[in-house]
Amino acid sequence: MTLLEARGVTKRFAGIVALDDVDLACDEREIVGLIGPNGAGKTTLFNCLTGVLRPDAGRVLFEGKDLGALAVHRRARLGIARTFQRMELFAGMTVRDHLLVADRAHRRAGGLPSDLVLRGRIHPSERDRVDRVLAQLGLLDDGDRPVDALSLGTGRLVELGRALITEPRLVFLDEPFSGLDRIETDEVVATLQAAHAERDVAIVLVEHDVTAVQHLCERVVVLDYGRVIASGPTDTVLEDPAVRRAYLGVTE
Amino acid sequence: MSAPLLELAGVHAGYGPFKAVVDVDLTVPAGGAVALLGPNGAGKTTVARVVSGLVRPTAGTVAFDGEVISGLPAHEIARRGVAHAPEGRSVFATLSVEENLALPLRQAHGTARAAELTDQAYAMFPRLGERRAQLAGSLSGGEQRQLSLARVLVDPPRLLVVDELSLGLAPVIIGEVYQRLAEIRRLGTALLLVEQYVEHALGIAESIVVLRAGEVAYAGAPLPTDELSQLFLAAG
Amino acid sequence: MPDVVEYAIRGVPMGCVFALVAIGIVLTYKTSGVLNLAFGAQAYVSAALYYTLRDPDRFGWPMVPAVVVSVLIAAPALGWFLDRALYRHLRTAPPVAKLVVSLGLLVAIPQIVNLDFLLGSQAKLAPPGVASEDPIYVAGINTSANEIVTVVVAVLSVLGLGLLFRRTNLGLQMRAVVESPRMTQLAGVNADRVGSFAWMLSSLFAGLAGVLVAPLFAQLTDLDFFGLLIAALAAAVFARLVSIPMAFAGGIALGVGQALAAGVLPADNVLSTGFRSVLPFAVLFGLLLFWPGLRDHAGGGDPLAGVDPPPPSPGGFVRPRWMTVLNRSLAGAGLVVFVVATLAVFDEFWLRVITQGIILSLIFLSVTVVVGLAGQISLCQAAFAAVGAFATAQLVDKTGMSVLVAMVVGAAVAAALGALIALPALRLSGIYLALATLAFAVMFENVLVPLEAVSGPTRQLKVPRPLLAGIDFANNRAFLLLCTALLALVAGIVLLIRNGTTGRALTAMRSSELGVASLGLSTGRLKVIAFAVSAAIAGFGGGLMATFERQMGRQVYQANFTFFVGLVWVVLVITLGARTVPGAVTGGLSFVLFRQILEKVLGVSATLAGSVSFILFGLGALTYAKHPEGIVEAQTQRFVRLVSRRRAHPPDDAPTAVDPVAPAEARP
Structure with a gap:
C-alpha cells in the first residue's frame, strides 16, 4: 500500500531547474534510498516533500491525501518526521529533553496551565517512552548530557530518536551518515535496522554512502541533475551503467 | 621528481565538531598534476579549502614553495600564486563578465595590464567577449567555467586548485575545459584537481590521492576506473 | 494645488x-x-x-x-x-x-x-x-x-x-x-x-x-x-x-x-x-x-558561506545538582538578610531605591521570557509595562477597583497587546521582528501615550498602595516586602514555565525553528505565547510601579517607561543573562543601585552618574557576541567548572560548550 507518492515535482531557483518532474513513491514500512551525486537535488526534494519549500509544479500525496500547501508542522502532525543533514538540535538541552519535547508535541500534551500546576513534572509513562527509545538507540548513558557535548554520530542518533518518538508513519533521513567514520556508520545502520524492524514506519533516506544504502534499502531512486535516472531494486540499480556513469563521470 | 611545490603534512580540519579531514598527507610537485578523488562527502572540498586558506587546519601544516602558509589569510595565499576555483558557482554572479576578470587581474597587475590580459581572455574565449557586459550569473554553467578558467589562463598561477570542475557541465564542455587545463600546465602551472567524476582527471593527472571519510585511502599512480569504483562504492 | x-x-x-x-x-x-x-x-x-x-x-x-x-x-x-x-x-x-x-x-x-x-x-x-x-x-x-x-x-x-x-x-x-x-x-x-x-x-x-x-x-x-x-x-x-x-x-x-x-x-x-x-x-x-x-534576501547568495566556523552557542551547560542546592541556599540566606535589612537597616532613601530595583527586576523577568526563553528580541517591553501601569491607574480611578485586582487586569490587557504585537512574529523573525517592536515602541510613545484613552487625563491619577489582609502597604517597609514576595512569585512562575513543556519548546525553538516545526509544533503559536506571557509580566510590574509611585500619568511615564529606557532594559538583561532569574534580578538592582552608589557613596554628580551607568550598560552589550548566555551565567559556569575540576570528577562532568551545528561540505 503506497504511503507517500510524489508526482512530477518540479522546483526552480532563479531559472535553474533543481528538480525536474521527479516521481517518488514509498510503500508502508518500506526503506527507500535516494542517491545521486553532489548537487543532484536530493535535499531540495526532501524540502519539497516536508513542506519547507513549495514545489513549482507537481503533487505530493500522503496516505492518498494531497498535502498541498500544508506547513511543516501540519505535515509533521500527519506522521511525517525527518532528520537533518545540517543538524537541527536544540542547543543547551539534554538528550532526554529533546525526546520529551518531541513526545509531548506528538501527544499535544502540556501547555501553560499544566506547566504552572504540575510544575513541569515528567510523568512516569513519559519517562518510560523516552527511555525505551533511548535504550533502543543505545543513548541511555547520554540521556542527561547536553547535546552540545555529543559526538556527531550520537547527535545524529538523537535526531533519529526525536523523530521516532513521534510515532511517525514515515521518516525522512537526510544524510544520516555524513561526517561519520566507517565504524560509526555501521553502528548507526544496525541501530536503524533494529528500530525499523519493530515499528510500523517507512523510511526515505538520502545518502552518499552506497555501502550503507546497500545494507538498508530494498529499493533506490537515483537523481542526477534534478531528474530520476534510475529506480528499482538496489543491487540492480547500482549495477546500472547509467548510475555508475553519474557517480564516476565515466563516459565509455 | 622535483621538490614539492605544495606539501600537506598531517592535516586535520573540520567545521565545529565535524571532522571533515583526518591526517591527510599530500604533495604536488612543481608543474605536476595531482587528482584528489573520492566519493561525495569524503573531505575533498575541505582539503582544497585548506590549501587556499579558506579553512584553517586544526592540526598539521601546509607548505607552499618551502614556506608554511597554513594560518595565512586567504588573500595572502592567493597573492603567492595559489588560485582556487571553488566547487559550484565560482564566479561573482552580480558582477559583469568583464568585472569578474578585472577583479583579480587588477589586484595582481594594475589596471592597464589587467585590460590587456582581459583582451587576451576574450581572444581565447570569443563567447566571453560577446558577453563582456552581461552579469556572470546569467551565463550558462559552461560559460561560467570558461570565465573562471579564462582568468587563470591569461595569468597562470603557480598552483591551480580546481574543485569539481565537471560538476554541472555537459560532457563536451568538460572535454574542452580539460584541454585548457592541459594548456595551463604547459605554461608551468601545477594542478590539484578535486574530482568526484574521475575519468577526465585521470587523463591529465600523473598521480592520484583517494579520500574516503576524510582519510587517505590510496595515494600513488592512477588506477583503472574499475578499481577506483571498488574504492568508491564498495565497503571500505 | x-x-x-x-x-x-x-x-x-x-x-x-x-x-x-x-x-x-x-x-x-x-x-x-x-x-x-x-x-x-x-x-x-x-x-x-x-x-x-x-x-x-x-x-x-x-x-x-x-x-x-x-x-x-x-x-x-x-x-x-x-x-x-x-x-x-x-x-x-x-x-x-x-x-x-x-x-x-x-x-x-x-x-x-x-x-x-x-x-x-x-x-x-x-x-x-x-x-x-x-x-x-x-x-x-x-x-x-x-x-x-x-x-x-x-x-x-x-x-x-x-x-x-x-x-x-x-x-x-x-x-x-x-x-x-x-x-x-x-x-x-x-x-x-x-x-x-x-x-x-x-x-x-x-x-x-x-x-x-x-x-x-x-x-x-x-x-x-x-x-x-x-x-x-x-x-x-x-x-x-x-x-x-x-x-x-x-x-x-x-x-x-x-x-x-x-x-x-x-x-x-x-x-x-x-x-x-x-x-x-x-x-x-x-x-x-x-x-x-x-525574508528572501536575508540569506544572501554567498556560495562559500559554509566555510566559516559556527558561532559560539548559548547553553550547552547542565547545572550539577550541588549547584542548584547551593543557589537555593544562597537565595534563601540572601532573602533572610534582605528582610532583616528592610525591617531594620535601610533608611527611607535606600528603601525607595531598592523597591524600585525590585520592581524593575520583576519587569525584567518579562525580558527573560521573550528574549531568554523564546530567543526573540523585543524592544517594546517598556510599552507593555506602561500599558499595565496606565490600565491599573485608570481602573482604580474610574471603577474604584482594588489596586491588586486592577494590576492583574492591567497585566491581562498588556498580555492581549503582546499577543497582538506578536502576530507579525508569525511572518517575521530575527532582526526584522526586533525592528517591528522598536517601531511599535516609538509609535506607542509618540501617538498612543498622548491619547487620553491610553494615558488618562493630563493630571496624574492617584493610585493607592494596596491593602491586603489587614496590612496597609502604604508603609514603605511593608511595601518593599510585598514587592519582594511578588518578585519571588513571578520568578517562580517564570521558572515553572522554563522547566515545563512551554519552556522546553521555546528553548528548542530558540536554536532551531525548523527542528521544532518538524515535531509538529507551530512556531508562530509559541511566539505569540511568549510575547503574551512576557507582556503580562511587564504589565503587572508596571502596575506595581504605579502603586509604588502612588500615581500614574505622563510624568511617571517619562520618568520610568520611555522607549529609550526600555532599550536600556533589554540591553542590560541580555548582557547580564537573559535566561536566568539572577540575570534579571541583578539587572533590576544594578539599574537603580549603580547610579545611586556612584552618586551617594562615591560623590559623583547626578548627571555624570546617570551617563556613566548608561554607558556601562550599553557597552556591556558588546560582550554579548562572546557570551550569549550573559555575564552572570558565564561567571556561574566558570565557577562550576572550576569547582568540578577541583573535585577531580571524570572529564564527562565538566561539560564543554560546543556547537551542534556541523556543516558538511557545502552543497548547492
Whole structure:
C-alpha cells in the first residue's frame, strides 16, 4: 500500500531547474534510498516533500491525501518526521529533553496551565517512552548530557530518536551518515535496522554512502541533475551503467 | 621528481565538531598534476579549502614553495600564486563578465595590464567577449567555467586548485575545459584537481590521492576506473 | 494645488538627510551583515562635534575646517574603529547578536558624547547650519541656502557613490565583497580592508547627515537623532536592505510625506499632529508587515558561506545538582538578610531605591521570557509595562477597583497587546521582528501615550498602595516586602514555565525553528505565547510601579517607561543573562543601585552618574557576541567548572560548550 507518492515535482531557483518532474513513491514500512551525486537535488526534494519549500509544479500525496500547501508542522502532525543533514538540535538541552519535547508535541500534551500546576513534572509513562527509545538507540548513558557535548554520530542518533518518538508513519533521513567514520556508520545502520524492524514506519533516506544504502534499502531512486535516472531494486540499480556513469563521470 | 611545490603534512580540519579531514598527507610537485578523488562527502572540498586558506587546519601544516602558509589569510595565499576555483558557482554572479576578470587581474597587475590580459581572455574565449557586459550569473554553467578558467589562463598561477570542475557541465564542455587545463600546465602551472567524476582527471593527472571519510585511502599512480569504483562504492 | 506641491518640495531636504543615513545602513548591511542601529548615534557624534567646534564660546572655528574634522575625519574614523574593534570579530555571529551589539552602541555613544569633559551635556540652542538659514525664495518656494546645500550635497553624495561603485577598482572590490567575502579573498583582495572602507564610507554618510540635519531641529539633542534613525530604517527596509537607489528614493519619499502630513492635515487634533512625527514609524511597521520579499534576501547568495566556523552557542551547560542546592541556599540566606535589612537597616532613601530595583527586576523577568526563553528580541517591553501601569491607574480611578485586582487586569490587557504585537512574529523573525517592536515602541510613545484613552487625563491619577489582609502597604517597609514576595512569585512562575513543556519548546525553538516545526509544533503559536506571557509580566510590574509611585500619568511615564529606557532594559538583561532569574534580578538592582552608589557613596554628580551607568550598560552589550548566555551565567559556569575540576570528577562532568551545528561540505 503506497504511503507517500510524489508526482512530477518540479522546483526552480532563479531559472535553474533543481528538480525536474521527479516521481517518488514509498510503500508502508518500506526503506527507500535516494542517491545521486553532489548537487543532484536530493535535499531540495526532501524540502519539497516536508513542506519547507513549495514545489513549482507537481503533487505530493500522503496516505492518498494531497498535502498541498500544508506547513511543516501540519505535515509533521500527519506522521511525517525527518532528520537533518545540517543538524537541527536544540542547543543547551539534554538528550532526554529533546525526546520529551518531541513526545509531548506528538501527544499535544502540556501547555501553560499544566506547566504552572504540575510544575513541569515528567510523568512516569513519559519517562518510560523516552527511555525505551533511548535504550533502543543505545543513548541511555547520554540521556542527561547536553547535546552540545555529543559526538556527531550520537547527535545524529538523537535526531533519529526525536523523530521516532513521534510515532511517525514515515521518516525522512537526510544524510544520516555524513561526517561519520566507517565504524560509526555501521553502528548507526544496525541501530536503524533494529528500530525499523519493530515499528510500523517507512523510511526515505538520502545518502552518499552506497555501502550503507546497500545494507538498508530494498529499493533506490537515483537523481542526477534534478531528474530520476534510475529506480528499482538496489543491487540492480547500482549495477546500472547509467548510475555508475553519474557517480564516476565515466563516459565509455 | 622535483621538490614539492605544495606539501600537506598531517592535516586535520573540520567545521565545529565535524571532522571533515583526518591526517591527510599530500604533495604536488612543481608543474605536476595531482587528482584528489573520492566519493561525495569524503573531505575533498575541505582539503582544497585548506590549501587556499579558506579553512584553517586544526592540526598539521601546509607548505607552499618551502614556506608554511597554513594560518595565512586567504588573500595572502592567493597573492603567492595559489588560485582556487571553488566547487559550484565560482564566479561573482552580480558582477559583469568583464568585472569578474578585472577583479583579480587588477589586484595582481594594475589596471592597464589587467585590460590587456582581459583582451587576451576574450581572444581565447570569443563567447566571453560577446558577453563582456552581461552579469556572470546569467551565463550558462559552461560559460561560467570558461570565465573562471579564462582568468587563470591569461595569468597562470603557480598552483591551480580546481574543485569539481565537471560538476554541472555537459560532457563536451568538460572535454574542452580539460584541454585548457592541459594548456595551463604547459605554461608551468601545477594542478590539484578535486574530482568526484574521475575519468577526465585521470587523463591529465600523473598521480592520484583517494579520500574516503576524510582519510587517505590510496595515494600513488592512477588506477583503472574499475578499481577506483571498488574504492568508491564498495565497503571500505 | 500649488500648496501641496510646495509642501512636498519642502520635505525634500529632510528626505535627503533620511536618505543619507539609509544608504549608510544598506551599505554596511550588505558588506558586513550588520544592521547598524548605532548610525543614529554616529550622526549625533558628528553633529555634536561640528557644533562644539563652531561654538564661539568653545572653539569658534569657521565652517570649512569644522566640517572637515567632524564629517570627513571623525565620522570615518569612528566607523573604522567600530569595524576593527567590534564588527569584524562578529562576522560569523548570528544577525541578532550583531543587532544587540549595535543596540548597545546606540545607548552608549550619545551618553559618551554628552559627558561634560567631552562635548558637554548642556542643552545646545539651534546651532548654525553649514550655510545660511535665512529664508530665500527659489522659483517661488520658501527655502534657505542651508536646505539647498543639504539637497545638493546629498545628491552629489549619491552620484559619487554610484561612480565609486561603477567606475573604480575599490567600488568593484566592494561589490565583490557584498556577494562573497571569501571569493573576493580568493581573488587576492584583502576583503577585511574593503570591509573597513565600507564602514568608513557609511559612517561618513551618517556624519554628513548629522551635520546637515541639526539646524532643522530646535535644539541639538540625541533623541532627535533617534527619529532620524527610525526614518532611515524605514527607508532602508523599503530598499529591502539591499538597494541603494531604493534607499535614496525611500528617504526622499518619507521626507516629502512628512512635510505633506504637516502641511495638509488639520493641526487641531492629536491624531494628525502625532501623524507627522509618527509617519516614519508607521511606515517602518507597515513595511515590515507587508513588504514582500524581505525574508528572501536575508540569506544572501554567498556560495562559500559554509566555510566559516559556527558561532559560539548559548547553553550547552547542565547545572550539577550541588549547584542548584547551593543557589537555593544562597537565595534563601540572601532573602533572610534582605528582610532583616528592610525591617531594620535601610533608611527611607535606600528603601525607595531598592523597591524600585525590585520592581524593575520583576519587569525584567518579562525580558527573560521573550528574549531568554523564546530567543526573540523585543524592544517594546517598556510599552507593555506602561500599558499595565496606565490600565491599573485608570481602573482604580474610574471603577474604584482594588489596586491588586486592577494590576492583574492591567497585566491581562498588556498580555492581549503582546499577543497582538506578536502576530507579525508569525511572518517575521530575527532582526526584522526586533525592528517591528522598536517601531511599535516609538509609535506607542509618540501617538498612543498622548491619547487620553491610553494615558488618562493630563493630571496624574492617584493610585493607592494596596491593602491586603489587614496590612496597609502604604508603609514603605511593608511595601518593599510585598514587592519582594511578588518578585519571588513571578520568578517562580517564570521558572515553572522554563522547566515545563512551554519552556522546553521555546528553548528548542530558540536554536532551531525548523527542528521544532518538524515535531509538529507551530512556531508562530509559541511566539505569540511568549510575547503574551512576557507582556503580562511587564504589565503587572508596571502596575506595581504605579502603586509604588502612588500615581500614574505622563510624568511617571517619562520618568520610568520611555522607549529609550526600555532599550536600556533589554540591553542590560541580555548582557547580564537573559535566561536566568539572577540575570534579571541583578539587572533590576544594578539599574537603580549603580547610579545611586556612584552618586551617594562615591560623590559623583547626578548627571555624570546617570551617563556613566548608561554607558556601562550599553557597552556591556558588546560582550554579548562572546557570551550569549550573559555575564552572570558565564561567571556561574566558570565557577562550576572550576569547582568540578577541583573535585577531580571524570572529564564527562565538566561539560564543554560546543556547537551542534556541523556543516558538511557545502552543497548547492
